[in-house]
Amino acid sequence: MRIRKNGCFGVEDFTQWPQWYSSSHPHLPFVLRRPDQHEFPTHPLRMIWWDVTPSYHVAERGSCYEGLGKLSSSLADQLKDLECQLRAQVHHYQDENGGTTGTRLNLCTNAMRDTINRLRHAPLTYRDLVQNVAAFQRQYLETRAWLDLFQKWMPRLGHSISAEPPCIDPAIMGCGTDDPTIVQSFFRAGVPVWYIRPPFKVPLDINIDMVVISDNPKFLICTDDWPDEPFPTIYSSWPSAARLAACTASPPTGPIWMNIDFAPAAPVESAFGPIRASASSTSEPCK
Secondary structure: OOOOOOOOOHHHOOOOOOEEOOOOOOOHHHOEOOOOOOOHHHOOOHHHHOOOOHHHEEEOOOOOEEOOEEEOHHHHHHHHHHHHHHHHHHHHHHHHOOOOOOHHHHHHHHHHHHHHHHHHHOOEOHHHHHHHHHHHHHHHHHHHHHHHHHHHHHHHHOOOOOOOOOOOOOOEOOEEEOOHHHHHHHHHHOOOEEEOOOHHHOOOOOOOOOOOOOOOHHHOOOOOOOOOOOOOOOOOOOOOHHHHHHHHOOOOOOOOOOOOOOOOOOOOOOOOOOEEOOOOOOOOOOO
16 A cells, blocks of 8 residues: 555545445545546535646745745635534534544544645645645545544434335445445445455355446556655555554655655655755745
């Protein structure tokens, strides 16, 4: 698992593809999915799935280093508005529940606020800008998922035994699992869930209503590495709670992990980091 060209983790990213269910991360099945193409241009949260391009990296004036810039103010303000709206909903929920409910919710909300403040005020290289925007989007969707779990999905998971199962909600990510109890519980709540079994565990007399060919995520999700200097691999294993934690806990300024081998840091003159301006530069000196 490593960060890809668009700042996300490819198919291992819980905001882009359904992940294996883990009780350590009960909120991830409720992450919102990217809207369909025809809905995207008018969707109120479209910025949460938007990819940064170099045209939105505004050069920092007066710096003694070249290559630094900030996210354009108009886009940064749009992301800040989304963060403020969600944070207000979190405050309202916690005020109604004693103000201490959901420590993980607090951590996600604070991480989201810190990242948007860096995007608005801290000059970054373009590479770091891409990574920080994707981190903010992940933190927003994770915060939203925790809040929705507490407000909407927990009541559904414990609804009356006489209630009819609701229709499957196509707006959330769902998950895969080999645990039939999770499948049954999520089916009753209207959560997308894939019951995964090896062929030898499928009864020969099972009734199959329809055979569906699944989409290949590589045709839908960016899996290309950053050109010339790929981000380091931070986790390599089967789907697990640890892998999900590596994705949710990755510092937005860069994946810094203990006991992980990294390539040597690029020198200051690298094209991927800030470059000291030449003596003939017309940039104003720092004050």
